[in-house]
């Protein structure tokens with residue numbers, strides 16, 4: 131296993147990489163843009179933004195006119211997801227051509243096609259219909275794409291290896307990578323996650339949407355998956371939960387008297403009381419600490435891959451977190 135490099139118009143991403151989803155409320159986006167706090171898109175190797183959130187933001191036209199990097203004041207790679215998952219939850223959808231043009235004009239580095247995710251419990255007919263429409267959009271985007279600098283990833287869906295293989299076969303060739311979704315509602319089902327991701331593996335980079343915690347993060351890294359995204363750092367902060375850098379578990383701050391040790395730049399300046407305040411600022415500080423823990427672990431993962439010691443590193447982490455071991459042992463069967 132090796133670390134790989136994904137080259138984009140705004141620099142490289144060394145894999146495996148966790149790219150934070152920056153899906154905060156707009157007041158928080160503004161504070162990041164105004165540089166009142168370090169922004170997730172600058173702390174990580176890049177970020178994932180959803181068109182669903184951007185289209186509700188008062189800077190949506192500015193992003194299209196000036197470019198997303200100028201508005202966010204960043205030089206890092208930006209993945210612009212079509213937001214299919216969030217639109218599905220609102221019973222809404224976008225035209226693929228609109229999505230593609232917005233992605234191209236905003237100057238994002240990687241655009242992901244508009245998809246119709248599938249949820250467990252759908253009728254077979256509805257599931258096939260949604261998968262067909264997602265495939266249609268992907269192939270259409272490939273035909274209509276003008277911006278040569280932007281990489282185009284096709285969304286991929288399926289709850290079992292047979293569906294995934296069939297889906298991939300129906301896609302035209304020429305995508306720069308694939309992004310696998312529909313796994314969010316089953317995120318704790320490591321068997322299914324790893325089985326499906328393993329079936330989607332091919333020679334192109336694979337992105338996995340919506341990773342929630344360290345067990346999946348270590349397992350997917352071990353499987354050689356290139357990128358995955360997560361907004362757990364934000365969700366945990368919204369619930370006043372602090373990721374313990376030792377156990378990698380979420381600690382409810384209202385139930386502790388003292389913070390677990392952390393050497394990140396946030397914890398050097400702020401303490402438990404700062405995180406507990408009911409303000410957006412407190413939420414940002416806590417989210418940044420949580421993100422620091424994720425990013426530090428990913429740095430260690432890449433370092434251990436280079437030293438050929440990833441397995442022993444993961445097993446060491448698993449001593450304090452049994453879910454890490456469970457997910458890892460499943461992933462190991464597929465290697």
Ligand SMILES: [Zn+2]
Nearest residue numbers: 392394397419
């Ligand atoms: Zn910290």
